[in-house]
Amino acid sequence: MTTVAVPGFLSLTIAIVVFFVGTGLNHSIAPLRRWNIPEAVTGGLLAALATLCAYRFFDTTISFDLGARDLLLLYFFTGIGLNARLDDLLAGGKPLLVLLLLTLVFLVIQNLIAAGSVAVLGLPEGITVLLGSASLIGGHGTTIAWAPMITQKFGLVNAMEVGIAAATLGLVVASLVGGPVARLLISRYGLSGPTGARPMIGLPKEKDASDGDDVSHISLLRTILVLNVAVLLGYALDEIFTEFGIRLPLFVACLLVAIVLTNTLPRLMPAMHWPTRTRALALISDLSLNVFLAMSLMSMQLWTLGGLGPSLVLVLGLQTIAAVLYMLFVVFPAMGRNYEAAVISSGFSGISLGATPTAIANMTAVTKVHGAAPMAFIILPLVSAFFIDIANAIVIGFFVR
Numbered sequence: 001m002t003t004v005a006v007p008g009f010l011s012l013t014i015a016i017v018v019f020f021v022g023t024g025l026n027h028s029i030a031p032l033r034r035w036n037i038p039e040a041v042t043g044g045l046l047a048a049l050a051t052l053c054a055y056r057f058f059d060t061t062i063s064f065d066l067g068a069r070d071l072l073l074l075y076f077f078t079g080i081g082l083n084a085r086l087d088d089l090l091a092g093g094k095p096l097l098v099l100l101l102l103t104l105v106f107l108v109i110q111n112l113i114a115a116g117s118v119a120v121l122g123l124p125e126g127i128t129v130l131l132g133s134a135s136l137i138g139g140h141g142t143t144i145a146w147a148p149m150i151t152q153k154f155g156l157v158n159a160m161e162v163g164i165a166a167a168t169l170g171l172v173v174a175s176l177v178g179g180p181v182a183r184l185l186i187s188r189y190g191l192s193g194p195t196g197a198r199p200m201i202g203l204p205k206e207k208d209a210s211d212g213d214d215v216s217h218i219s220l221l222r223t224i225l226v227l228n229v230a231v232l233l234g235y236a237l238d239e240i241f242t243e244f245g246i247r248l249p250l251f252v253a254c255l256l257v258a259i260v261l262t263n264t265l266p267r268l269m270p271a272m273h274w275p276t277r278t279r280a281l282a283l284i285s286d287l288s289l290n291v292f293l294a295m296s297l298m299s300m301q302l303w304t305l306g307g308l309g310p311s312l313v314l315v316l317g318l319q320t321i322a323a324v325l326y327m328l329f330v331v332f333p334a335m336g337r338n339y340e341a342a343v344i345s346s347g348f349s350g351i352s353l354g355a356t357p358t359a360i361a362n363m364t365a366v367t368k369v370h371g372a373a374p375m376a377f378i379i380l381p382l383v384s385a386f387f388i389d390i391a392n393a394i395v396i397g398f399f400v401r
Contacts, residue, residue, distance in 0.1 A: 001059050008065035015069075015294040018043040022294070036179030036346070036365040040290040044297025045172065052302040061301075069295040072288040073357065077251040077381065078230045079285035080360075081258025082276055084378050095335060096379040099344065102334055103388050106326055106352055107133050107395060113322055117315040126154025127162060129399040131315045133392050135166035139355045142389075143167050146396055153400055165304040166316060173320050174354025175297070178362030181327050182346035186370055191339040193371015219280040226261075226275055227284070233257045248389070255381065286364065293361050323352040342366075343373040347380045356384040 006014065022043025026032040032042055054060045114132030117123075123131075130150065135143045143163035150159040185191065234254030241248055266274045275281040305313075327345045335341035343363050350359020359380055367373050 001061060003061045003063065006062065006064045008067045011064040011066065011295065011299075012068040012291070014047075014064070015291050015298060018047045018294045018298050019290050021046060035183050036362070036369065037176065038179070038290070038293065038361045038365045040293035040361065041175040041297060044294045044300075045175070047294075047298035048300045048302050051298070051300075055301075055303045064295065064299045066295055066299060069292050072292040072295075074231050074234065074251055074254050075227055076285055076288040076292060076357065076360070078227050078234065078254045078258045079281055079288070080377060080381055081255040082226065082230065082262045082274075082281060083374070084259045084262060085276065086263045095340075095375060096382060098334055099331075099379055100383050100387050102331055103137075103348075103351055103383055104391055106323070106330075107137055107388065107391060109322060109326070110136060110319060110352065111395060111399070113318055114315065117318060121311045121315070123311060124154070124156055126150050126156045126159070129396050130159060130163040131166055131312065131319070132399075134396050135163045136170045136316075136319060136353050137351065137388060138167075138392050138396070139171070140164060140167045142392065142396070146400070149400055161304060162312070166312070168300050168302065169305055169313075169316050170319075170353040171297075171300070171355060171358060173316075174349040174352070174358045175293075175361070177320065177324055177353075178346040178349035178359070179365055181324060181349065182342050182362070182366045185328070185332055185342040185345060186339070186366075189337065189342070191342050191370070193339050193367060193373055215279050215283055219275075219278065220284070222273055223275040223278065223280040223284055230254060230258045230261055233261075289357060289361055289364060292357055296355075296357070320353065323349060326352070339371070340373045340375050343376040344380060347376060347384075351380070351384045351388065356381055359384060 019040050020043070022039035022041065025042045025046070026037065026039050051062045054062055111129065111132040114128045117131065118125075118128045129146070130143065134146055138146075143166075144160070147160040147163050150156055150163075156162075231254050234250065234257045237257055238248070238250050238253040241253060262274065262276050265272060266276070327348050331348050332341050332345045335344050343366050346366050347359035347363040349362060350356060360377070363373065363376055363380070367376075
């Protein structure tokens with residue numbers, strides 16, 4: 001087996017090409033547009049299939065340096081924080097609690113499905129959580145963190161491989177089901193977004209800069225400077241968290257710093273040009289998200305799915321069906337049966353099966369076509385990237401013990 005290690009700059013360049021391939025395919029294939037499949041998902045999955053072919057037919061493993069991807073993730077979540085006005089956060093109090101409760105309930109359901117399937121199929125003890133919230137709600141990071149402990153406790157020598165394979169398949173499915181769910185709900189209930197709303201992530205399909213908020217090199221550089229300062233402060237806050245024994249993803253610290261900055265500095269210095277809800281910030285956030293997602297998907301090692309086996313694929317199929325039904329018949333009604341609820345439902349696929357960036361990508365693809373949904377972009381990352389990680393850790397610890 002030959003290993004080809006693609007360096008960072010070339011990996012970034014390939015990711016941009018992959019995105020444009022996805023854009024071309026979405027433009028040419030109407031169902032991809034109709035079902036709001038993100039361009040980065042289309043191109044990224046095609047690239048992942050190409051690396052799978054290289055592995056199967058040419059005995060070549062292609063690995064990508066993903067350092068740039070990690071920075072783009074920080075940019076993206078910092079941008080979400082800069083758009084989070086205090087008024088929106090206060091208004092999002094009740095929806096935030098409702099979405100958090102719905103996610104906690106589904107966390108339990110997901111693990112019950114995994115436990116029941118493991119018992120019926122006679123799978124090894126200890127694999128339950130790897131087919132439940134550890135790999136699906138938790139994703140690759142949670143799987144990698146807990147797999148060694150599961151191996152030690154239950155003697156499951158392939159715990160890491162099973163968990164990563166389940167998380168990979170979950171990420172693929174989450175990327176594909178969110179858009180169709182939103183499309184179905186929007187069409188069935190005749191929903192649409194507000195007119196004239198300021199962009200949060202990405203510019204709408206129909207460009208309109210009539211409000212004077214045009215994009216220039218000045219506005220872009222000013223926005224990048226604010227993002228960089230917020231990210232640097234996020235690093236400092238993360239160090240403080242670590243000293244107190246609080247382990248959270250770095251982007252959570254950046255998100256929190258950005259929320260504080262955007263709700264204090266503009267009030268203290270009203271003459272300052274601040275990037276909240278500007279086209280420049282929406283453009284940078286969209287760029288960061290799309291390249292991040294393209295890099296994430298093109299670097300997936302799909303051959304690890306071969307280690308799942310038919311029974312494990314069956315379990316993940318059941319998890320997918322449960323997630324889609326939950327989005328349609330629980331999340332959408334509970335969140336209000338309106339346009340924001342439809343967008344949140346599309347993003348719930350990322351919470352339940354994939355990852356927070358996948359959820360945001362699904363919602364972005366929907367809002368570019370149907371209109372802005374600012375509440376969705378504020379409350380979903382807080383639930384997915386912050387609160388639910390704590391609850392998931394408690395549940396995983398229970399299963400491991």
